[in-house]
Amino acid sequence: MLKRVYITGIGITCAIGNNVEETLQSLLSEKSGIGEITLFSTRHKGIFPLAEVKMTTKALLENTGFPGKKNITRTTLLGMKAAKEALVSAGIQDIKQYKTGLISATTVGGMDRSEDFYAGFLADPRKGRMIDIVNHDCGDSTERIASYLGISDFVTTISTACSSSVNAIMFGSNLIKTGKLDRVIVGGTDSVTKFTLNGFNTLMILDKTGCHPFDENRAGLTLGEGAAFLVLESEDIAVKENKKILAEVSGYGNANDAYHQTASSPDGTGAFLAMSKALKMSGLEPGEIDYINVHGTGTLNNDLSEGIALERIFGDIVPPFSSTKGYTGHTLGAAGAVEAVISILAINNQVIFPNLNFTTPMKELHIRPVTVETRHAASSLIETRHASSSQIETRHASSSQIETRHASSLRVEIRHVLSNSFGFGGNNSSIVLSKYETGL
Amino acid sequence: MTKIYINGLGSVSPQKTADYRNRAYPVSATFLAEPLSYENNQLKCIDPGYKEFIPAELIRRMGRIIKMGVAASKLCLKDAGTGSGETSERNISPDAIITGTGLGCLEDTEKFLASMIRNNEEFLTPTSFIQSTHNTVAGQIALLLKCHGYNFTYVHRGISFESALIDAMTQIQMGEFSNALTGGTDELTANSFAITSRLGYWKQKPIHSIDLLRDSQRGSIAGEGASFFFLENQQTEHTYAELTEVSTFLQPASHKEVSDRLHIFLASLGLGIKDIDLVILGLNGDPRTDLIYHDFAETDFPLTSLGYFKHLCGEYHTASAFATWLASMVLKTQMIPEVIRINQPPTRLDRVLIYNHYRGTNHAFILLSRP
Numbered sequence: 001m002l003k004r005v006y007i008t009g010i011g012i013t014c015a016i017g018n019n020v021e022e023t024l025q026s027l028l029s030e031k032s033g034i035g036e037i038t039l040f041s042t043r044h045k046g047i048f049p050l051a052e053v054k055m056t057t058k059a060l061l062e063n064t065g066f067p068g069k070k071n072i073t074r075t076t077l078l079g080m081k082a083a084k085e086a087l088v089s090a091g092i093q094d095i096k097q098y099k100t101g102l103i104s105a106t107t108v109g110g111m112d113r114s115e116d117f118y119a120g121f122l123a124d125p126r127k128g129r130m131i132d133i134v135n136h137d138c139g140d141s142t143e144r145i146a147s148y149l150g151i152s153d154f155v156t157t158i159s160t161a162c163s164s165s166v167n168a169i170m171f172g173s174n175l176i177k178t179g180k181l182d183r184v185i186v187g188g189t190d191s192v193t194k195f196t197l198n199g200f201n202t203l204m205i206l207d208k209t210g211c212h213p214f215d216e217n218r219a220g221l222t223l224g225e226g227a228a229f230l231v232l233e234s235e236d237i238a239v240k241e242n243k244k245i246l247a248e249v250s251g252y253g254n255a256n257d258a259y260h261q262t263a264s265s266p267d268g269t270g271a272f273l274a275m276s277k278a279l280k281m282s283g284l285e286p287g288e289i290d291y292i293n294v295h296g297t298g299t300l301n302n303d304l305s306e307g308i309a310l311e312r313i314f315g316d317i318v319p320p321f322s323s324t325k326g327y328t329g330h331t332l333g334a335a336g337a338v339e340a341v342i343s344i345l346a347i348n349n350q351v352i353f354p355n356l357n358f359t360t361p362m363k364e365l366h367i368r369p370v371t372v373e374t375r376h377a378a379s380s381l382i383e384t385r386h387a388s389s390s391q392i393e394t395r396h397a398s399s400s401q402i403e404t405r406h407a408s409s410l411r412v413e414i415r416h417v418l419s420n421s422f423g424f425g426g427n428n429s430s431i432v433l434s435k436y437e438t439g440l
Numbered sequence: 441m442t443k444i445y446i447n448g449l450g451s452v453s454p455q456k457t458a459d460y461r462n463r464a465y466p467v468s469a470t471f472l473a474e475p476l477s478y479e480n481n482q483l484k485c486i487d488p489g490y491k492e493f494i495p496a497e498l499i500r501r502m503g504r505i506i507k508m509g510v511a512a513s514k515l516c517l518k519d520a521g522t523g524s525g526e527t528s529e530r531n532i533s534p535d536a537i538i539t540g541t542g543l544g545c546l547e548d549t550e551k552f553l554a555s556m557i558r559n560n561e562e563f564l565t566p567t568s569f570i571q572s573t574h575n576t577v578a579g580q581i582a583l584l585l586k587c588h589g590y591n592f593t594y595v596h597r598g599i600s601f602e603s604a605l606i607d608a609m610t611q612i613q614m615g616e617f618s619n620a621l622t623g624g625t626d627e628l629t630a631n632s633f634a635i636t637s638r639l640g641y642w643k644q645k646p647i648h649s650i651d652l653l654r655d656s657q658r659g660s661i662a663g664e665g666a667s668f669f670f671l672e673n674q675q676t677e678h679t680y681a682e683l684t685e686v687s688t689f690l691q692p693a694s695h696k697e698v699s700d701r702l703h704i705f706l707a708s709l710g711l712g713i714k715d716i717d718l719v720i721l722g723l724n725g726d727p728r729t730d731l732i733y734h735d736f737a738e739t740d741f742p743l744t745s746l747g748y749f750k751h752l753c754g755e756y757h758t759a760s761a762f763a764t765w766l767a768s769m770v771l772k773t774q775m776i777p778e779v780i781r782i783n784q785p786p787t788r789l790d791r792v793l794i795y796n797h798y799r800g801t802n803h804a805f806i807l808l809s810r811p
Contacts, residue, residue: 002614043561106595107573118553125634133635137543138574139597143690143801152690156603157596159544159574167592174610198556199569256537256582256591262570273588424570425579427591 002177004235005249006436009090011082011187012341014226014328015051019085024345027353030372032327034210034222039074040112042194048206050192051224051329053078064148071131073110074225076141078334079189080148082227086185087149090231091243098182098237101154103172104142104229105164105188107333110135112193141189154181159333161423162295163254164188166336166431169230170252176234183237187229187337196332197223203262211298211330213323214307214369216360221297224329228337230344245436247344250416251284253277257426264301268309270428271295275313275418278430284416289319289432291352291412293343293419296323296369297330302422307365319418322369326356336421340433343417347435350414442613445811446680448520448532448670450512450623451765453753454478454649454663458488458515471769472777475752477650481642482633482662483754488515494584501567502580503548505627508666509539509577510584513621517585520670522678532670535617536590537578538608540600540624542757542798543632544574544593550631577625577666590617598798599688600624601758602806605671606686612673623668624761628754633662641755643725650779652725652751660724663754667761669768680768681808684791685709688804695735698803702740702795705805716744716807717786718776720763722796723748724755729800736795746782760796760804767792767808774810 010020015033017023026033037045039052053060060077061067064084083102087095113132121128135141142157154175158167165188172186200206200223207220238245255277257270264270279286295306310318324342331338346352355369368374415435422428451457455476476486485508490499493511502510521532548571555564573579575593582591590611594603601624608620636642643657652661671683687705692698706712719741721733737746747770753762770776770792776785794806 109595115553115557119557121631121635122554122557125631126638130638134639137597138595139542139600139802142596146690154688155596155690156594156599156688158592159595160578160591160593161573161575171592171607174607174614174616178610178614180606180610194556194561195553198561198564199552199566199572202564202566202569254590254592256579256588258582258586258588261576261579261583262566269588423575424573425575425591425593426582427575427579 003179005173005176005232006235006238006245007230007247007249007344008233008238008243008245009086009231010246010341010344011085011089012228012338013053013078013082014331014338015053015224016327018055027327027342027345030354030356032356034329039192040194042197044197044201048197048208049210049222051222052192053225071135072144073135073141074112074191075106075109075189076144078191078225078227079104079141079145082187083145083149083185083229086229086231092231095150099153100151101172101175101181101184102142102146102149102151103156103158103168103184103186104145105158105168105333106138106141106190107159107161107164108190108193108196109138110140111195112191115194149185160427161425162332162335163421163423163427163429164333164336166421166429167254169249169336169340169431170254172232173249173252176232183231183233185229185231187227188334189227190225190331190333192223192225205299207298210357211325212357213296213298213325213355214303214362215358216362218298218300218303220299222329224331226328226331226334226338228334228341230337230340247347247433248436250434251278251282251432252430253281254429257428259426262424264305264422266305268305268312270426271306271309271420271422272312274428274430275309275420278418278432282432284432286314287317289416289418290414291346291417292319292321293339293417294321294323295420295422296325298325303362304364306420307362307367310367311365318367320352320370322353322355324353336429339419339421340431343419343433346417347414347433350412352412442673444609444612444683445672445675446669446683446768447672447676447678448516449680449765449768450515450519451665451667451762452485452488452508452512453665453762454483454485455752456486457765458511471773471775472779475650475779477648479646479648481646482628483649484628485664503545503571505545505547505625506571506577506580508627509623509625510580512666513581513623513668516621516668516670520678533585534587534589534619534621536608536620537581537587538592538604538620538622539578540594540604540758541574541577542597542600542626544595545572545576546627546629546632548572550629598757598802599804601761602686602688602804608671609683609686612671619670619672621668622671623666624758625666626664626756626758628662628664628756636662649751653723655725656727658726658728660726660750660755663756663759665753665756665762667765669764675811679811681771682811684807684809686804686806688802691801692803698736699740702805713740716791716793717789718745718747718770718792720747720749720767720792720794722750722759724750732797732800745784745786747776747780748782749780757798760794760806763794763796764806767794771808771810
């Protein structure tokens with residue numbers, strides 16, 4: 001019998017908040033974290049915006065207790081801060097009390113420093129400060145976070161591009177389900193770098209005005225940075241310790257699009273398969289999903305492919321959905337965990353965070369995201385679905401109808417959230433997070 | 441509990457492991473019968489003739505590690521599907537593709553980084569950026585096989601490959617899939633060699649690689665490779681070995697902790713020291729970190745047959761994938777090649793334990809058994 005997996009702690013550091021509470025406040029007040037590039041010098045400054053964490057590396061060093069230390073990368077520091085918050089939020093005092101693992105995800109690792117090293121090294125192979133390159137590899141950040149938290153039983157790192165940290169949640173869940181670990185801290189961390197900024201620019205998928213997910217006039221993504229971690233515990237421990245359970249990991253799936261190294265297939269095969277697997281594992285019908293936190297990068301290709309996959313899975317009644325990348329930017333290896341934390345906040349506050357920067361629906365799709373203007377309609381939709389899902393004919397109730405019924409209410413009933421993260425290499429992942437209900 | 445079998449192998453390495461033209465491949469009396477020795481402090485893979493594995497129009501653009509990984513994975517699937525006697529060849533399509541790599545697609549990463557710096561962030565082309573992603577090898581294999589299944593890549597230094605094995609085993613045991621194409625890949629580039637040389641990783645004067653353990657200089661010899669395994673929940677006539685268990689741990693405080701972890705590992709399987717017939721050690725010729733292996737062998741396996749392998753493939757993050765290839769071959773052929781022996785071979789060859797660590801930090805046990 002596989003054990004159930006509960007989320008008992010969360011931590012986040014991203015462009016809209018240095019912790020969970022700040023992030024929630026920004027989401028509730030629809031505040032975007034996208035702005036000017038300040039962290040490094042680049043010729044793209046003033047052209048492309050970024051969603052930077054509003055703390056300098058120096059401030060992060062002080063915050064994590066390493067003031068002045070020179071051999072810790074920004075990726076690592078962001079991860080330490082978020083992972084620590086998750087641990088505290090789960091009320092964990094003795095990390096050695098149970099068999100505990102750390103599974104982190106990152107796409108660039110210490111690249112922010114490797115860039116500096118390489119400039120010197122290219123000119124002369126004897127040059128370049130070694131301190132800037134020794135932390136390059138992805139495992140470095142994870143090992144430092146592990147030692148910061150005191151974890152040594154099982155430590156590993158996943159890198160599958162932009163789906164990396166959802167995949168960390170999946171692997172961690174499997175290790176708990178099979179009893180290989182009692183508790184595992186899962187998540188991801190990535191800092192902004194010139195490498196990724198220039199890389200995405202060569203693909204011509206950066207939006208100069210900040211991303212507009214699922215909008216007809218979207219022009220690309222906005223890079224962000226951050227870290228997010230979740231504490232997963234087996235039901236045995238959670239019950240024994242009388243833990244506050246924030247959500248349950250009820251389903252997940254990973255599939256490969258096998259279409260192109262970077263582009264998504266026109267029929268959304270990978271996304272369709274990932275969502276189908278996640279739903280199947282959760283045992284839920286598509287109609288039971290109350291909210292979808294879509295991948296929604298804002299690129300022409302992703303949003304179309306993902307939108308088509310959503311329509312394939314959910315038919316005429318696609319649940320309310322939004323991309324939260326208009327707040328946090330696309331945090332790459334951290335994105336899956338960042339959005340899992342946001343999904344947990346949606347469940348625990350019973351609120352849908354609207355998709356920012358949306359004005360015009362995509363002409364290829366019948367669906368549109370929840371926006372500031374339509375979220376009340378969304379809440380109505382959810383309530384109607386719960387009342388009697390069979391009676392729903394229209395996708396959204398008209399907004400005038402809503403205003404009378406839900407004049408000042410953001411609150412909706414959210415029991416099950418689906419979150420998508422898709423990456424290069426055709427790597428598509430979906431996860432279902434559910435409100436914890438005793439007696440289920 | 442579901443047993444997991446290794447039913448196919450494919451390895452591209454500095455040895456003649458990918459010599460598919462020789463129809464005797466892969467199990468044959470030629471198993472490391474003519475080991476290659478290099479007078480160098482870095483060992484590169486033998487080009488297996490990539491055009492046999494990869495469409496010509498793709499070869500030109502692919503980074504070397506991608507080619508190595510694709511070739512090794514295709515060899516592995518071909519091997520797993522090879523019929524003999526009355527059974528015909530089966531067409532293998534994996535349920536999952538899981539890889540491990542310490543540093544990923546280094547050549548492409550370096551290429552993009554260099555052109556970004558040299559051209560001051562202008563006039564860049566996307567190919568090397570696209571291929572720099574750590575999961576490119578697994579993604580390309582999926583693309584070429586049109587495999588829509590589970591696709592993961594682990595990137596944790598010296599336990600990247602072991603992490604991939606643990607994931608595959610866990611999910612085969614859960615019944616999530618019945619098989620998984622699992623492998624480890626790492627490439628050595630001129631720049632990564634130059635950088636790690638400055639860090640003192642390698643012997644300063646070139647040696648004959650075959651004499652690795654007879655050289656007293658500090659450092660090891662650099663290597664690279666791609667080795668893939670077709671793991672499956674059922675035994676076939678082609679099975680090499682049972683993949684019994686894998687365990688990893690970080691930075692043990694002392695030799696005693698390694699020993700304790702070993703005993704817990706064996707006890708969890710109902711086994712003891714006497715049940716292990718051969719221990720393959722990750723000795724890499726660096727006296728500073730080989731001490732851990734000597735302590736381990738002397739304390740826990742004083743009477744057991746010992747072997748080593750890094751004189752054949754060099755040191756790299758996923759070198760344990762080469763050791764797993766070797767152990768699989770040993771169990772299948774029931775023969776320990778002369779070149780890997782440290783002491784007398786055993787009379788019985790039922791269980792092979794691989795103990796490897798990367799620079800004293802990432803430690804792993806991999807246990808294989810005769811099916």
